[in-house]
Amino acid sequence: MKFGTKAIHAGQEPDPSTGAVMTPIYQTSTYAQKSPGDNKGYEYSRGTNPTRSALEGCLAALENARFALAFSSGMGATDAVMKLLQPGDEVITGNDLYGGSYRIFTKIFANYGIKFHFLDLSDPEIVAQYTNENTKLVWVETPTNPTMQIVDIEAIGKITKAKNLTFVVDNTFASPYLQNPIDLGADIVMHSVTKYIGGHSDLVMGALMLNDEDLYKRLWFIYNACGATPGPMDSFLALRGIKTLHLRMKAHCENGKQVAEFLKTHPKVDKIYWPGFTDHPNHEIAKKQMRGFGGMISITLKDADLAETFRIASNFKVFTLAESLGGVESLLNHPATMTHGSIPKEVREKVGVVDSLLRLSVGVEDIEDLLEDLKNALS
Template sequence: MRFATKAIHAGQEPDPSTGAVMTPIFQTSTYAQKAPGDNQGFEYSRGTNPTRKALEECLAALENAKHGLAFSSGMGATDAVMKLLKPGDEVITGNDLYGGSYRIFTKIYAEYGIKFHFLDLSDPAIIEQYANHNTKLVWIETPTNPTMQVVDIEAIAKHAKAKNLLLVVDNTFASPYLQNPMDLGADVVMHSVTKYIGGHSDVVMGALVMNDDELYKKLWFIYNACGATPGPMDSFLVLRGIKTLHLRMKAHCENGRKVAEFLKTHPHVDKIYWPGFTDHPNHEVAKKQMRDFGGMISITLKGADLAETFRISSGFKVFTLAESLGGVESLINHPATMTHGSIPKDVREAVGVTDNLLRLSVGVEDIEDLLEDLKQALA
């Protein structure tokens, strides 16, 4: 099946008991057994639930993977991957990361003796320099949050495999519509399903997909034992959201391109980060591994201090000042004090997350309304 068909049908069949076209919400914690162990695969809903199982199969299909696991948040999914490690292990990761990922790496798992190397991964060969016998995992985002750094997944995968390292790709910003890291050599793909996959700002959820059976068994054990699993209602909402993922992503990309082109020449914009521009670092890599360039854009405001940045970010009428991204509505975010507030100032500023940087999640509203809102807010 092609992407749009998978988004609507993968993992889902009419309910055999009623013929319902939509997967039912199996709002149950436990399941009757004819005899101990005779459970048709369902025992207790922390471990598995029919609504969630349909979602997991759909997520795996969208990423061209064999197995899927849905978690109660993106951080729950990230946490499960980190639990594959033990004290003394080392991780290579990017120097521009979602603030929540940086926080769990440095404030939680570093305390358990795991060492993290935060590197500029624009040159994949840097893995050869930092990998040693303790290195077990490479964790990348691409495009990164919020400066849209583009990492060559295929090249990183070759270096990781040469060193026998597990490669995990956070594919949240691209979504499976724009990019499929499994096809490029990733071992695990992580999503904050809250974002583009859910798409309606009404669910918090995460996901992991993979092909390797043994890796799936290990992650499923962590998933079941630690319990960061979502309920059936949230799973139903995401299944419903996925059915329009291909349509929404087309609109995000179209609006994102027009907003980026408008902002690139705006007199009050100093820098703009959007991988669709030919002068964006690693644009050619983005063009190779992505189908389009998405609706995420970051800008720095020319000559603006923190107070002026706050004034502008609070002055929008269509864009909403809020955390998160990837919903149908347009959002604006101040990473330094919001999504990346847990990263020390000197660390975030070193990669461009300055006090005058704003991140835009361009929604699917009428483009003329979005451009007019930008004009008035930046005036």
């Protein structure tokens, strides 16, 4: 089954009681049982719900996985993975990382005796160099947030397999339409479903997809016991959003390319981060493991202090200054004070997250309007 067909049909069947084509919203907390234990898989909606089950079947199919778990947020999904670890365990991760991930690693799980190594993973061999007897997990973003670093999933997958490490890829920026990390050697794929998968900025959700049944059972126990599971309405909205994922991603990629080309030669732009350019670090790896370069672009403004950066960021009319990304509408973000504000200044600036950096999530509006908005805002 091809991607577009999976996006519309995977995990879903007409409702057996009514024939409804769209998966019903099972707005219930509990389920009748004919006798104790006779529940046909449904007991209490923290653990399982038919609307969520349909969504999880679809999510698994999109990432070519056997299993999926939907969470109430991307951070809920991240939290569940970290709970696989024990005090004394070590994690290798990237030095350019979503601020929420950095925060939960350093402010929550480091307090429980888990050690994190934040490294430049553009060279896969650094994983082998930093692995020791306590290393248990490798956590990767690619493209990274917000400087769009590209990490070679297949190369790291070979290293983690040889060293018996759990390999997790945050695939949020690419979406399953552009990249499938499990096919390249990842053990777990994480998504903030809030972003491209949901696609309409109307829900908050996360997900994990994987193939290993024993690992799935361990994660399902955490998922059910700790309770970071989404309700049926959000599950329904995610299913509805997924049905146009392939169409939206084509438009994001097309618009993203034109916006990136416009900005690359703009006199107000100092640096531009977009993996579609041949001079972008690891561009060839991006070509190999991705089916397109997406709609996420970051730029630094030339000779702009914080006040000037704020002025320009507030000058847009079509792009909206807001947190998040991946919706049909174009969004603008100032990472240093928004998504990455929890990362110490000296840490974030080492990887290029400076005060003059802006992150663009290019939406699916008419490209002429987006380019005009950029031209006016940067004037």
